[in-house]
Amino acid sequence: MKTIALISQKGGAGKSTLARQFSVLAGEEGPSWIIDRDPQQTSARWHERRQDGDTPPEQPGLIDLGGTTLTAAVAALKAQPGTLFIDTRPAVTEPEAEAARLADLALVPVRPSLDDLEAIGATLDMLRRVKTRTIIIINAAKNERRAIEARAALSVHTAAVCPHHLADRAVYLDATVAGLGVGELRGAAAVAADAELRRVWTWIMKEAAE
Incomplete structure (x- = not known):
């Protein structure tokens, strides 16, 4: 199982949103899972709402x-197919470093x-110390110029920057x-949101495979 950690010291960057949205896309290709390590449990509550319908998605x-x-938990899943997303707190202390060490990306x-x-x-300093491959995603951009x-x-950093951005959308x-x-x-x-999200996810998967 491929393990992807969403990590940022800054609150409100979009970790939980991207963990949820990318897990839905990954679930189209095979099993996908979320582990929510944020005390706010926003991804866990989203998943609860996802189960409320008559035929909840698998x-x-x-x-x-x-x-x-x-x-x-990650070790137990390692041999299984699919993708695991770890949603983390807005911090870069040991719990986030643990998630990074366990992640493929x-x-x-x-x-x-x-x-x-x-x-x-x-x-980025923490991710560099634990030697985890890293991709930066520009999220919630108001317009193309700002992206x-x-x-x-961001080009001053060694981490790869996705050439596609996600717009600031109410959807x-x-x-x-x-x-x-x-x-x-x-x-x-x-x-429109789905199209740009898929464009970013496709680029990430190609970049990670190289």
């Missing part, structure tokens, strides 16, 4: 660690604001409330 599944350690969402761009250094400027600012909030992926919603806004 993917993704949610793993409750209970008394099990993250290391033990770390995804670092960052909003294209000065505050967020300046705060990303501590996250381009953010990519230029992600709708998907959160409904316990769905944006591609499972109707309407033009959902179609």
